[in-house]
Amino acid sequence: MPTMLARITCPNCKQQFQAEVEQILDVRADPSAKFRVLNGLVNFARCPHCGMQGALDIPFLYHDPDKELALVYMPMSAGRSDAERQRAIGQFANAAMNSLPPEERKAYLLQPQVFITLDGLANKILEADGVTPEMIEAQKGRSQLLERMLDASDEALDGLIAENEAQVDEDFFRTLDLNLELAQSAGQLAVVQRLLAVRDRLLELTAAGRRIRARQKMLDRLRADPTRSNFLNLLIEAPDQETRELLVIVGRPLMDYIFFQSLTSRIERAEDEEERERLLALRGEILSIRERLDQEVAEVYEDRAALIRGLIVSSDPEKLARSRFAEMDEAFFEVLQMMLHQAQTDNDLELESRLREVWELVMRLLEESLPPELQLFGQLTRASSEREVERLLREHRSLLTDGLLELLEAGEKDMRQDGRLQIADNLALALRKAREMVRG
Numbered sequence: 001m002p003t004m005l006a007r008i009t010c011p012n013c014k015q016q017f018q019a020e021v022e023q024i025l026d027v028r029a030d031p032s033a034k035f036r037v038l039n040g041l042v043n044f045a046r047c048p049h050c051g052m053q054g055a056l057d058i059p060f061l062y063h064d065p066d067k068e069l070a071l072v073y074m075p076m077s078a079g080r081s082d083a084e085r086q087r088a089i090g091q092f093a094n095a096a097m098n099s100l101p102p103e104e105r106k107a108y109l110l111q112p113q114v115f116i117t118l119d120g121l122a123n124k125i126l127e128a129d130g131v132t133p134e135m136i137e138a139q140k141g142r143s144q145l146l147e148r149m150l151d152a153s154d155e156a157l158d159g160l161i162a163e164n165e166a167q168v169d170e171d172f173f174r175t176l177d178l179n180l181e182l183a184q185s186a187g188q189l190a191v192v193q194r195l196l197a198v199r200d201r202l203l204e205l206t207a208a209g210r211r212i213r214a215r216q217k218m219l220d221r222l223r224a225d226p227t228r229s230n231f232l233n234l235l236i237e238a239p240d241q242e243t244r245e246l247l248v249i250v251g252r253p254l255m256d257y258i259f260f261q262s263l264t265s266r267i268e269r270a271e272d273e274e275e276r277e278r279l280l281a282l283r284g285e286i287l288s289i290r291e292r293l294d295q296e297v298a299e300v301y302e303d304r305a306a307l308i309r310g311l312i313v314s315s316d317p318e319k320l321a322r323s324r325f326a327e328m329d330e331a332f333f334e335v336l337q338m339m340l341h342q343a344q345t346d347n348d349l350e351l352e353s354r355l356r357e358v359w360e361l362v363m364r365l366l367e368e369s370l371p372p373e374l375q376l377f378g379q380l381t382r383a384s385s386e387r388e389v390e391r392l393l394r395e396h397r398s399l400l401t402d403g404l405l406e407l408l409e410a411g412e413k414d415m416r417q418d419g420r421l422q423i424a425d426n427l428a429l430a431l432r433k434a435r436e437m438v439r440g
């Protein structure tokens with residue numbers, strides 16, 4: 001992400017400090033950006049002098065290429081003249097354009113919408129997701145109720161829950177869980193503990209809580225005994241569609257011909273007409289859930305295939321790959337593998353070498369995001385000569401720790417077992433040389 005150092009004046013103690021700030025947020029390259037904007041966590045900083053922390057009032061551009069959203073946050077406190085503001089907005093638009101490969105540059109980016117409050121900008125993002133003002137109001141209500149619960153004493157909490165039980169629905173639990181994730185990733189242990197304590201009381205005291213707990217128990221039972229017969233029994237026992245849907249997501253690999261055969265025989269053996277109707281409806285429902293899930297997976301695979309084709313023809317594949325980094329996932333490599341296999345079968349040498357270039361490019365970008373020891377390990381596996389191995393080890397002398405030596409040793413063993421002898425030999429050589437250097 002493009003970040004820069006800015007000099008900040010603390011609003012509390014008026015002293016200055018330096019903080020890293022983000023100016024361009026691209027949700028496709030960094031999916032966490034959306035959550036951070038919606039929760040006021042962009043350019044969050046802590047004053048080293050007085051400890052005050054909060055979001056800094058610093059302009060930024062929010063970019064969602066899939067929704068063609070380009071939104072600029074330009075608070076009044078940025079204290080600039082109209083002309084200066086216009087110039088800053090133009091600079092953002094240009095920077096966002098330049099971060100994209102030529103084929104992804106579109107006109108909307110040159111006309112970003114400008115917001116002077118974070119709330120206004122956040123509402124625009126939500127509106128693009130189909131979230132209405134009423135839904136935003138309801139969400140505010142949930143957040144406020146949750147805050148009151150967090151502040152309440154243990155004795156007051158139960159009363160507060162009883163008074164507001166109607167508002168504690170599954171959306172309320174989602175809000176709570178989001179806050180929990182956030183506090184966990186920020187390392188706020190006291191907040192995490194308080195949230196967990198409130199969550200426990202809610203699970204026990206509210207109808208929605210009891211429903212969620214029962215659902216979790218059924219999923220645990222499936223995970224503990226992932227057999228077709230247990231899966232089928234749980235589906236029959238499940239009280240609502242939400243539970244059946246979660247069961248199908250976890251149990252999808254069990255839904256094969258044999259599974260449906262045993263469901264059919266249950267239907268045939270049903271004791272009365274009512275039971276038979278219920279099982280028939282169940283079969284229809286789980287078939288349609290399965291179809292929907294498979295459809296979603298197919299769409300992900302189609303997206304990844306389109307991205308790979310885009311990388312092959314792009315005039316700047318590296319930029320394209322960086323801007324779509326979040327999509328370089330397991331599905332991406334599965335599709336790439338299939339396309340490579342097909343190119344080999346068709347004896348299409350040109351396509352095969354293009355696909356290999358894509359593979360190498362993406363592996364390089366992934367490696368960049370790894371810790372330095374793992375990066376060195378990857379480079380050693382690919383070294384083409386003894387001299388290169390020596391050079392790599394010398395250049396990364398400080399990384400030659402016991403941990404890395406163990407990694408090399410285990411890696412060599414794995415590769416030899418897999419029959420990947422070239423890599424195993426490289427690692428064996430690297431291990432020997434690294435030991436010599438550490439001793440010497």
Ligand SMILES: [Zn+2]
Pocket residue numbers: 010011012013014015047048049050051052
């Ligand atoms: Zn301060």
